[in-house]
Amino acid sequence: MFCLSGPPDSRVIVMEDDDVILPCSLGTNQNIEKELFVWKKEGTVPLKVVFMFDDGTYSRGQDEEFKGRVSHFPEQLKHGNASIRMNKTTLEDNGNYTCSFPEMKPTKIFRIELVVGAAPKPSVTNLYQTNDWALLQCDVEGASPKPTVEWWDSTNKTLTSDEPQVTPKGDRFYITVKTTVKKTGFYRCVATQKEIWHQIHKEIYAHFGDRSGTGMMRATIVSVIFGIIGIVVV
The missing domain is CATH 2.60.40.10 (Immunoglobulins)
Structure with a gap:
C-alpha cells in the first residue's frame, strides 16, 4: 500500500487546454474489468471524485467539473491499466490525484501529481x-x-x-x-x-x-x- 502523505508516484506536466493522460497500472497484467477502481482529487473534504469504474459501469458519483472531460481505456483494463484521459485541462486541475483499488487485498493506492501550466508568448x-x-x-x-x-x-x-x-x-x-x-x-x-x-x-x-x-x-x-x-x- 502506498502512503498518501508521501511524495507522488509520478508527476505529469501539461499546458492548459491540452489533453493529458494520468497513469495508473498494477504492472502485473491482472485483468481489472470486474474490479472497482476510483480516481479522486486531493485537497478538498470530501475528496472530489474524478472517475469511478465498478464492474463495467463508470462515472457514478463523479464531480460536476470532471463530467464529459474524463474517460478511461476499456481495451486496456484486461492488462491492469486504469489510466484516465482528461480533456481540456485548466489551471484549476492542478493538484494531487489518487488512483485506488479499495476492494483489493491489500488495497492498492497510487498517487499522481498533475501540473498544469500557462505559458503565453511575451x-x-x-x-x-x-x-x-x-x-x-x-x-x-x-x-x-x-x-x-x-x-x-x-x-x-x-x-x-x-x-x-x-x-x-x-x-x-x-x-x-x-x-x-x-x-x-x-x-x-x-x-x-x-x-x-x-x-x-x-x-x-x-x-x-x-x-x-x-x-x-x-x-x-x-x-x-x-x-x-x-x-x-x-
Missing part, C-alpha cells in the same frame, strides 16, 4: 528611442507558474533591467520588465518556467546611427498627437 515594445538609446518593454500576461522574465542580447547575455513589475491574479502572473539598450541589434525577452521545463521568447530589433534626430522627432510627434486628442476629447 509581447515586446520599443517604448521610446533616441539616437543613442532605446527603452524596451516586455509584457508576459497570465503565466503560471510564475516565470522568470529577462532581457537577453543576441549573444544570450542577460541585460540589466528595471525591477520587474509583478501583478498576481489568482494562479496567474502578469509581469512587465523594461531595459535600456544602446547598440544596434536583436534583443530577446525570455520567459522561463523551470517547474514545467518551459522557456519561450519574443525578439525585437533596435537600430541606432541615424544622426538626423528622426527617432527623437518621431517619438515627440506621437506624444504631441496623443496630447491633442486628449484635449479634444475632454
